[in-house]
Amino acid sequence: MTDTLSQSTSQAAPDVVAEEATVKIRVRDLDFYYDDFNALTGITCDIKAQAVTAFIGPSGCGKSTFLRCFNRMNDLIPGTRVVGTVLLDGQDIYGPDVDPVDLRRRVGMIFQQPNPFPMSIYDNVAYGPRLHGVKKKSDLDDIVKTSLKRANLWKEVKDILDRGGLTLSGGQQQRLCIARVLAVQPDVLLMDEPCSAIDPTSVQKIEDLMAELKSTVTIIIVTHNMQQAARVSDDTAFFLQEVMGEPAHLVEFGRTAEIFTSPKDKRTEDYITGRFG
């Protein structure tokens, strides 16, 4: 497996030095446990900055679990444990003195179900800045406006900012959640199947948004939709749990174009061509 990985990385990036400089997250030998159950094993990969990385694989292969390692959301589930290192800009996020609360401000997350708070659109977007001490009305107004603009939602909601976030359509709600996260200016945006619960037109809008955002934010997306992974991502990681009850692992990681056209691993090819999963 390690062979596959080094091969694909070296092929994808002839200029290794330049590549090194733009690595945002470095994962080394990561194992993940739910109590005694080893869910993920031996994961090593580099997530590039200002790019979209897609995690694909059959249901239950641990790709969402892996995604939630990057903002330590798994800490909230009792009995979970991470072994190995995850470096964000060179700093171990599982280091003993790292505050997960501060980490989550830098690593934002979008969930499968749009989950705006039952409060106004304005308050939804202002939630993060207020948490982190922004109090002045004019500052908040600016942040709310900029964030909604970056999430391509401003035009639709600029006159109804005091209306409840839950009155919006599913796709708008998801973009509201993106605006809410952008308001705290994260470096990394984790998206856990962000499009699987919304209508096709909205999916298009969110995919366009990802393309716009990636110049400033590193995006990692978990998706079940192979076409989506091919459309939006620069790099793709394929995860697989080969035997029930055994840990899942990273089968192949590389440039999306290569993974989808000439995968190195037979299992990747089988999955992409729809032979299983």
Add this chain to the structure above:
Amino acid sequence: MNEPIRDKESGLSNAERAPKLKLVSQSTYLKEAALKNLFLVCACVAVAGVALIFVFVGWRGWPVFSEIGVGKFLLGKEWLPTEQLFGILPLFVGSLVVTIGALALGTPLAVGTAVFLSEIASHRVRAIVRPAVELLAGVPSVIYGFFGLLVLRPIIAKLTGSLGFGPLTAWIVLAIMIVPTIATLTEDALRSLPPGIREASYAMGATTWQTISRVLLPAAKIGIVDAIILGMGRAIGETMAVLMVVGNAPVFFHGLGQPISTLTSQIVMDMPYAAGMHRTALFGMAIILFLVSMGLVGIVRFIQRLREEQ
């Protein structure tokens, strides 16, 4: 051509061979009809009960309004039946003071309990605390009264330098009594929030306390107000426990440890011996209590409709 297909052995057509469906028997039909009506009767008895109480209390209490006058009855400052003075304002104020004090003490306690149960406690702790809270609702109110009388009253007597009969003791007793009502309903309200908003808040970098105070409690606001009003209904109507600790002096509130009286406790105190207009006035007080609780039920219904609209 139109000859039906016949079985070779029996010579019967398929339709003739098929088992016939049974007809509904007369007895089944009667049983169904009887049961339907039985349930209707059950529902009617409950409604009739409320209606009859209202008519009875209204009929017996009405003269107090027509003969003494609404103003003199409701706003009269003195309750001296022997002098034919039937002003219930001190009693009404007493009920209000006791209820509001109990809510002020009991609401934070109950909401705190609900937040603990729904957001903080582990499964094992919850399995112990929740039944304990529910058990509080099942304790007869006379037991609360005893507890207030024998445990709280001496302590409060020492603290306030009085006999200890009065609003403060009643507040504490009632606060404990309304905790299960408010706590269980608040917990329901918290649990019925969309499940994703907790994760969303944590993922935004909020702490547990920030998530509770800035997202969960505001989102459950309507449900909590609902719970508080139901708790208020329980506090206003509570009689036995209040009677045992409040001192039962039909005067205005004038100190934490000084005896006062409430509408409910005064009715129980006076009913055994009251006659004539005194008795009518007690029924008049019952009408007031009835209207107050109807008003509270109305507010709760209104709030629930608000909640459904959200």
